[in-house]
Amino acid sequence: MKKTFLFVLGTVLLSGCASGGKSAFSAILVDSLDTPSYNIDINSDCGIDCNDLTFVVENRTTGKSKTLKGKKIMAPCEEGDKNCDRVVGYEFADGDDKYFITEGGKLTVTRFGKTLLWERGDWEEAGGAGQ
Numbered sequence: 001m002k003k004t005f006l007f008v009l010g011t012v013l014l015s016g017c018a019s020g021g022k023s024a025f026s027a028i029l030v031d032s033l034d035t036p037s038y039n040i041d042i043n044s045d046c047g048i049d050c051n052d053l054t055f056v057v058e059n060r061t062t063g064k065s066k067t068l069k070g071k072k073i074m075a076p077c078e079e080g081d082k083n084c085d086r087v088v089g090y091e092f093a094d095g096d097d098k099y100f101i102t103e104g105g106k107l108t109v110t111r112f113g114k115t116l117l118w119e120r121g122d123w124e125e126a127g128g129a130g131q
Contacts (some may be wrong), residue, residue, distance in 0.1 A: 028043060028044050028045075029041060029042070029043055030042045030043060030044050030053065031090075031123060031124075032123065032124035033101055033105055033107065033121040033122070033123055033124070034121050034122050034124060035105075035107050035119045035120065035121030035122075036060070036119055036121075037059065037060055037061070037107075037117060037119060038057055038058060038059060038060060038107065038121075039057075039058040039060060040055055040056070040057050040058075040101070040107075040121075041055070041056040042054075042055055042070075042090060043055075043056065051071050051072050052069075052071075053069070053070050053071060053072065053090065053092070054067055054068070054069060054070075055067070055068045055069070055070050055090070055092045055099070057094075057099075066094065068092045068093065068094050068099075069092060070090055070091055070092025070093070070099070071090070071091055071092070072087050072089075072090055073087070073088050073089045073090065073091050073100075074086065074087060074088065075087075075088050087103060088102065088103055089101050089102045089103055096111050096112060097109055097110070097111050097116070098110045098111070101121075104120075105120055105121045105122060105123055106118065106119070106120050106121075107119055107120075107121055
């Protein structure tokens, strides 16, 4: 199963590169995080290295889901370092609610700077932020 997933992912990425960065498929699953409150799938229409991301957030209690736009948060580069492209987390918003997921799988939801939710989750097959 894992080998099949990697083969399909590689094929999708290669087809995306051949078409100028846009994949023939509607979205590529970049990462997936499961927390006690949410299942979050992070998708990209332009490949794993793209910063135009879609977050499908499913509330585990209600079963309702919504799709939100967001971006990767990258580690700051030291002066002169051109190879510091490490993802430290993801950020997306739903109105006044701001979501931030760290590479360690911690989800923080804030509203006007006040923490509404903080919980740890588990990254699924895709391997965690930037993996």
